[in-house]
Amino acid sequence: SQTIHQWPATLVQPVGSPLSLECTVEGTSNPNLYWYRQAAGRGLQLLFYSVGIGQISSEVPQNLSASRPQDRQFILSSKKLLLSDSGFYLCAWSVKDRLAGGQGEQFFGPGTRLTVL
Amino acid sequence: AQSVTQLGSHVSVSEGALVLLRCNYSSSVPPYLFWYVQYPNQGLQLLLKYTSAATLVKGINGFEAEFKKSETSFHLTKPSAHMSDAAEYFCAVSENFGNEKLTFGTGTRLTIIP
Numbered sequence: 001s002q003t004i005h006q007w008p009a010t011l012v013q014p015v016g017s018p019l020s021l022e023c024t025v026e027g028t029s030n031p032n033l034y035w036y037r038q039a040a041g042r043g044l045q046l047l048f049y050s051v052g053i054g055q056i057s058s059e060v061p062q063n064l065s066a067s068r069p070q071d072r073q074f075i076l077s078s079k080k081l082l083l084s085d086s087g088f089y090l091c092a093w094s095v096k097d098r099l100a101g102g103q104g105e106q107f108f109g110p111g112t113r114l115t116v117l
Numbered sequence: 118a119q120s121v122t123q124l125g126s127h128v129s130v131s132e133g134a135l136v137l138l139r140c141n142y143s144s145s146v147p148p149y150l151f152w153y154v155q156y157p158n159q160g161l162q163l164l165l166k167y168t169s170a171a172t173l174v175k176g177i178n179g180f181e182a183e184f185k186k187s188e189t190s191f192h193l194t195k196p197s198a199h200m201s202d203a204a205e206y207f208c209a210v211s212e213n214f215g216n217e218k219l220t221f222g223t224g225t226r227l228t229i230i231p
Binding site: 106 | 149161163166168207223
């Protein structure tokens with residue numbers, strides 16, 4: 001079966017510090033990968049998605065970047081955190097190929113709670 | 118472009134009462150539709166999905182949803198609410214022709230009154 005991991009689970013960082021959040025997927029290959037953010041009391045905002053190694057699409061201009069160095073690894077980074085980067089960060093994956101049975105649903109990791117002070 | 122509207126950001130029901138969470142969608146092609154549940158400080162869990170088969174879809178935890186094309190709706194129901202149903206619920210839509218992104222609604226927080 002497939003599993004998705006995120007770490008760390010919680011993180012408190014000062015303004016201006018760097019950030020690295022990691023997401024890994026097990027039990028599948030060549031997935032689509034996604035990073036979302038939930039600000040307090042807000043819905044889900046898609047930040048980045050990736051259809052393959054080194055292929056990153058950014059949904060919104062911001063202080064963050066993403067990388068996919070390996071097939072099942074997705075990293076969210078920042079060089080200098082802002083207060084507005086605080087939130088709950090969720091990684092998700094989906095089956096790429098509809099012909100292989102993918103029906104568009106995404107499977108989410110447990111999330112990382114980031115507080116920028 | 119696809120979109121999702123969830124009517125009611127907060128819904129309260131008594132334990133044992135009917136749960137009804139509303140979702141309306143807009144899509145230029147036949148959609149795939151999903152309901153997710155999120156418990157505090159956790160990721161989203163798939164409750165159920167509609168992928169153009171049966172219009173009445175049954176999911177986990179006793180929830181079900183009915184796809185109504187004429188009303189562009191996909192409302193989530195449960196006959197009898199349980200305290201453990203308290204959570205946030207998200208409706209999402211995907212266009213079923215290669216678009217791998219989901220468009221989420223803004224969510225509905227369900228509170229269960231003892």
